[in-house]
Structures are given as C-alpha cells and as structure tokens.
Amino acid sequence: MPSARRVRFLVMVGMAVIVTTLFFTSKFGSDESSAFQDFYGKTVNAMERKRGSGGAQIIMDGKGATAVSEAKDKDGDGSVGEDDVQQAKEMAERLRAAEQRAKDQANAKAPLKPDAPSEVVGVEAQPADGSDPASKVEATLNEMLKKSPVVVFSKSYCPYSKRxxxxxxxxxxIDPAPYIVELDEHPMGKELQAKLGEMTGRSTVPNIMVNGKSIGGSDEINELDARKTLIDKIKSMGNKRVSMKEKFAKNTPKGGDR
Known part of the structure; x- marks a missing residue:
C-alpha cells in the first residue's frame, strides 16, 4: 500500500494536469469565438455601410432615358442583386404610368384652352366689337366711294399718282371735287388696296373711280386727256352727277361744260 505522502503527490499531479487541460481548452475556445465574432461584425458593418450609402441604381430604359430608383435588398437575401434592381425598375415604371394617368385625368376635367388669336403668330386678331375685318374694309371702302362721284386712290410718294x-x-x-385717298397714309391702306384689286382688277395706284367703277390709272387718264375725250368719259360714267370743264380752254362754246 502506497504511503500517504505518495498519494498526496499523485493527487497534486492529477489536479495540475486537469487545471492545465482546462486552461488551454478555455483559451482556444475564447480565441476562436473572438475571431468568429470579429469576422461576423466586420461583414455586418460592411453590409450596413453599403445600405446606408443609398444603394442608388441608375436604370436605363429601352428608349435611352435614365430613371433613378432606390434599389434595396427587397427580397431579404442580404445583398442588392439583379432581382432588386429589376424590382426597382418596375416600381419606377409604375410610378411614371400613374403620373401620366393623373395628368390625363386632369386634362380631361379641365382641357387646355387655345391661345388667344392676338397671341398666335400669323393670325389676325378679331376687332373688340366682334365685327369681321373683311366686312369693316368693305364698309370703309363704300363710305369713301360715297364721298364724291370721282374718287382717286393714290399714294403720296407715287410719281404716277402725282401725274x-x-x-x-x-x-x-370738277364738281363735286374729286375725293383723294392716300392709301399709304390710311390705317387700312393695304386692305383697301387689296379690296380694290378684287373689285376692279387693278391692284396698283393710282386707281380712278367714277360712280364706283374704275376708268384706269395714270396712263389711261393721260391718253384720254391727249385725245380730248376725258371730259366726255367722266361725264358719261358720272350719270349727270358730275360737272367738268377745262380750266384754260380756248374758244369754249357758250353753254358748254368745257
């Protein structure tokens, strides 16, 4: 039988072995756990930073236009992949479609009004009194033709009109005296000249009218004057409403108009 001293020695050795084993076992497990926790923590932090940056994806649609949409981890797989990008694109397209429908509904309820005629280039604005511009030109021309049996439509700078x-x-x-209209000085001169062109077939000036009918321009007046038939022409067209004679004619017959 071993002595008490030997037994105590064996017990102390056994306890030392157990303590040593427990010490190294505990340290290894702690280091492994710490390393794993450190790796896991870094991975999670990196994913959070990526998400925190917004994860914005620029989606190019088929027409070349760009649409910015938030592409996030919507399927919860821990990463932003092609499925997340596709979902973000579909969401952007649905939003655009909804916006267009809202605009269409708003336009249907309150359609856009056309611009006023005064704001449209090339379109003449209607008078404030609602009258037709063409009718106003015609009425103005008729009033002028009533001023005298002989009306001369002229332009102040035109040499043919002066002649x-x-x-x-x-x-x-000439009695009544001819009524002279200087078209270049009249606010409706262009319109009046165009209307005269429609009425008489003569779009140039001068245009000499007798009782609403044209006898021609400068060439015709000078030719009739040279042939000594101008007085007869105007008197015949004036239908006895016109008295005309030459101012400095020699040997004027008594009782005559010349």
Whole structure:
C-alpha cells in the first residue's frame, strides 16, 4: 500500500494536469469565438455601410432615358442583386404610368384652352366689337366711294399718282371735287388696296373711280386727256352727277361744260 505522502503527490499531479487541460481548452475556445465574432461584425458593418450609402441604381430604359430608383435588398437575401434592381425598375415604371394617368385625368376635367388669336403668330386678331375685318374694309371702302362721284386712290410718294392728280385737279375743274385717298397714309391702306384689286382688277395706284367703277390709272387718264375725250368719259360714267370743264380752254362754246 502506497504511503500517504505518495498519494498526496499523485493527487497534486492529477489536479495540475486537469487545471492545465482546462486552461488551454478555455483559451482556444475564447480565441476562436473572438475571431468568429470579429469576422461576423466586420461583414455586418460592411453590409450596413453599403445600405446606408443609398444603394442608388441608375436604370436605363429601352428608349435611352435614365430613371433613378432606390434599389434595396427587397427580397431579404442580404445583398442588392439583379432581382432588386429589376424590382426597382418596375416600381419606377409604375410610378411614371400613374403620373401620366393623373395628368390625363386632369386634362380631361379641365382641357387646355387655345391661345388667344392676338397671341398666335400669323393670325389676325378679331376687332373688340366682334365685327369681321373683311366686312369693316368693305364698309370703309363704300363710305369713301360715297364721298364724291370721282374718287382717286393714290399714294403720296407715287410719281404716277402725282401725274394723274395733276391732270385732274390742275387742268380741269370738277364738281363735286374729286375725293383723294392716300392709301399709304390710311390705317387700312393695304386692305383697301387689296379690296380694290378684287373689285376692279387693278391692284396698283393710282386707281380712278367714277360712280364706283374704275376708268384706269395714270396712263389711261393721260391718253384720254391727249385725245380730248376725258371730259366726255367722266361725264358719261358720272350719270349727270358730275360737272367738268377745262380750266384754260380756248374758244369754249357758250353753254358748254368745257
């Protein structure tokens, strides 16, 4: 039988072995656990930073337009993949479609009004009184033709107009006196000249009218004057409403208009 001293020695050795084994076992497990926890923590932090940055994806649609959408981990697989990008694109398309439907409904309830005629280039605005511009031109022209049996439509700078007026007003005495319209000085001059062109077939000036009918321009007046038939022409067209004679004619017959 071993002695008490030997037994105590064996017990102490056994306890030392157990303590040593437990010590190294505990340290290894602690290190492994710490390493695993560190790896896991870094991975989670990296994923959170990626998510925190917004995860914005620029989606190119089929027409080349760009749409910015939030592509997040919507399927919960721990990463932003192609499925998340596709979902974000579909969401953006649905939003655009909804926005367009809202616009269409708003336009249907309150359709856009066309621009006022005064704001449209090339379209003449209607008068404030609602009258037709063409009718106003015609009415103005008719009023002018009533001023006198002989009406001369002229332009102040036109040499042909000056020559015709010189013959009619300086060489002859006409009663009632001819009514002179200087189209370049009239606010409706262009419109009146265009209307005269429609009425008489003469779109140039001068245009000499007798009782609403044209006898021509400068060439015609000078030709009739040269042939000594101008007085007869105007009197016949004036239908006895016009008295006309030459101012400085020699040997004027008694009782005559010349």
């Amino acid at each position: 015709a007026k010189g013959v009619l007003l300086e060489k002859y005495t």
